Amino acid sequence: MTFRLDDLARTALRPDEVVVVDWHVTGLCCADSGEFSVRALRRSRLPRRFRPVDALPHNVVYAHPTAWAHLAKRDVAVSCRRVGPLRWFTTDLPPDAGLRACLGRLPPVNA
Structure with a gap:
């Protein structure tokens, strides 16, 4: 897996910060159901x-x-993306990538 930060993300990231790809459990029946989030920490x-x-x-x-x-x-x-002092880190993954990953339906690697 390779993450590439574009110029906007590199500029927005402070020297003492890293980008975190987190997993949030959304299903009650199994821990594999969830969604991704990306943030600075x-x-x-x-x-x-x-x-x-x-x-x-x-x-x-x-x-x-x-x-x-x-x-x-x-x-x-x-x-x-920036709006004043607020920053939103985003990826090129589909909005429902976590659900797709749980079901084995993420687009192919080279798509």
């Missing part, structure tokens, strides 16, 4: 269970273990 507040992933630039993207497993062998582009 200070490196000092990064939970231990999060794994570093291949990224450009290096050592700036970490993923929850479940998100890491669902996104293995995929290239993901990360961007950032």
